[in-house]
Amino acid sequence: MSNPVRPLRAVPTDGAQSGWEPPLPLATVRELPTFPVDALPLWLGEQVDAVAEAIQTPVDLPGCLALAALSTAAGGRAVAKVRPSWAEPVNLYTVVVMEPSERKSPVFSAMIRPIYALERKLREEAKEDIAEARVQRRAAEQLLAQAEKNVSTQHGNERDAALAEAVDAATDLAKMEVPSEPKLVVDDITPEAVATVLADQGGRLAVLSDEGGIFSIIAGRYSGQANTAVFLKGYTGTQLRVDRNNRPSELVENPALTLGLTVQPAVIDELGETAMLRGSGFLARILFAMPTSMVGHRKTRPDPVPEPVEHLYNDRLHTIAAALLDWTDEPAALTFSPAADDLMAELQAEVETRLARGGPWRHIGDWGGKYAGQVARIAGLLHVAEHPHNAWEHSISGDTFANAWRIGDYYATHALATFDQIGSDPALDNARRVLSWIERTQPTTFTRRDLFSALNRGRFRRATDLDAPLALLEEHGHIQHQPAPERPGKRGRKPSPTYWTHPLYRQDTT
Missing domain, CATH: 1.10.10.10 (Winged helix-like DNA-binding domain superfamily/Winged helix DNA-binding domain)
Structure with a gap:
């Protein structure tokens, strides 16, 4: 929610030098709110506060990364079912705009470390299945080679029979796929490679980086052309075709990408020169944050993250991932309670007034048009965090949605500031x-x-x-x-x- 314009005291109408107040910066937003940590479930909020204190960084960064970590743990295996005909995947795109000196790397390590630990665990568990699949495939390849050899040495009816056996062997081989090593997160990667890894991982992947180089690549800094296709479809969950070198193309039916990046302010300045990036709808899918810097006001001996807080954070993320891991064919449906649905109706009505002609969101209509869905996604993630073992057995409460709305308001104000900087009004x-x-x-x-x-x-x-x-x-x-x-x-x-x-x-x- 944008802050109201502060009234200015009247200045002299005779043009006198005295009596003028300092002019305010040209922006639709005067002050940016701090991430509402108290809107998060207790175990998550305590981790955010503790990391922010220990590393002396704005709470906005670990707060945004907490949502990205939840989105990664849920792995695109759940949807927030607002109404019978409206379901939102619970994956998010978050981008935090910060200067290089803001200690982003240690914050990333603290908030994303459990995801990498989970990835290592999944890889260890998959080793035996991958090894077995490789052995079976090599055996099938040998059978096919022998069958093809038999075809070349037989004649007449015997050749026909050998040919049929070879076709059967080729068909069996084509059905045998060696699973890829589980991968939850990628970092320094191109959009084309994101599509390939996404297909290998069954349509589930997170792009998390404290450098944000991929954001510049998406924007077309090096190619001169924005490359957003995989990120557009990875947000909405629409079918994605992935073309591979020397291999048949593959369809990913319900892709789900998570994006958690930090970028420098200069990258945001450059976005105003990339009309295609805005026109494609990519920026409209992003939850932007522009935290107030703490440089010059940081403690020299802050309190470390308490071990019980860190342990609980790690354990809960792993529990969420484990609980949703088997939801592969159909995502778990997180239904809205009547109270949450009533609040959503209020939010939708408020959004309409903001988007109307003369409204404060008139110039960010593409972003504002997705706002209700974004809040639904945040509500789904908060709900998963509140019920890590069995979220699908509970309805999303009115209180949970109200907290998601508060977080949505935070992002809305920051979006206005970001798009002001891009130059969209x-x-x-x-x-x-x-x-x-x-x-x-x-x-x-x-x-x-x-x-x-x-x-x-x-x-x-x-x-x-x-x-x-x-x-x-x-x-x-x-x-x-x-x-x-x-x-x-x-x-x-x-x-x-x-x-x-x-x-x-x-x-x-x-």
């Missing part, structure tokens, strides 16, 4: 262009007509197109409208609106 973009002109020319006053004559006519086709950005600049304290003088009895065109600029921008400071 035309009024905000136009206001920045006007402010750039003011900073460059440093006028004490100017008229709308002056501004219209000076700016690009391709962007501002009519003088009235400047009204919205001028109002935004005035709201943020960069300019002040000068009331037009009375013109009793005069006819003709009214004078163009005049504005004083903040003394900060004036060349004449006398």
Whole structure:
């Protein structure tokens, strides 16, 4: 939920140097909320708080990674069933925007370590089955080779029989697949390789990284073209065709990807130049977070993570993964209770007003259109965390959904700030262009007509197109409208609106 605009005290309308308050930054969001750790189940929230304290990092980073870890543990094997015709997979895409000095790597290690431990356990358990499958395949290959040899040495009816045996052997061999080693997480990887590993792993995979290089690759930094197909389908769960070298293509019926990345602010700045990335719908699927830096305010001797807290966190994630591991053909359905459904209806009504013309989400309609589904997914993950052994035997409660909604509001405010930085709000973009002109020319006053004559006519086709950005600049304290003088009895065109600029921008400071 975006914060309301703080009212500004009136500034002098005579253009005096004194009496002006410092102008506010041009953004639709003034202050960003902190991740609501208390909306998480106790065992998860304690881990988030403890890691944030021990590593001296904003709680937002371990909080977002906690959701990514839950999404990985659930492994795409559960759906939040809001209504009979509406089910959301409970996998999430989270991206945290942080500077390089924010200690991301130790936080990743603390929050994702149980997932890697689970992966090692699954690999150990699968060794015998993989070895047996390899032996059976080699034996089948030998049988096929012998059958093919028999075909070449026989004649007449005997050859026909040998051919039939060879076809049967080839068919049996084609059915024999050696399972891939279990892999839950990948890091430094290309989108093409993600698709291949996703197919090998039965459509379940997490991309977790404290570097976020793959995000730049997806955005087309090196190829000049965004590559989002696997991430679009891995979010919605729609059928994905994976083409392989020297092997038949494979269909992944219900892919489920998890994304948990941190990127530098410069990457977000570059996204505004990648129109295809926004147009594809990829950014609309991401829960962005832009934590406030703690650099300069960090403790030198913080408390370590208590061992019981860490142990419980590890144990619960493994329990969730083990409980859902066998749900391969059909995902476990996590149904909404009537109370949760009622709250969802309230949320949907609120979203409609935000998306309406003139609403605060008008410029992020693609992201806002998925917001209700995102909150449903978060509710599903919180529910799994509350019932790690048998989540499908309980309904998602109203309290759980209310907590998911709180987390959703956190992400909504951060999404507004992120998309502001990307440059998705035309009024905000136009206001920045006007402010750039003011900073460059440093006028004490100017008229709308002056501004219209000076700016690009391709962007501002009519003088009235400047009204919205001028109002935004005035709201943020960069300019002040000068009331037009009375013109009793005069006819003709009214004078163009005049504005004083903040003394900060004036060349004449006398």
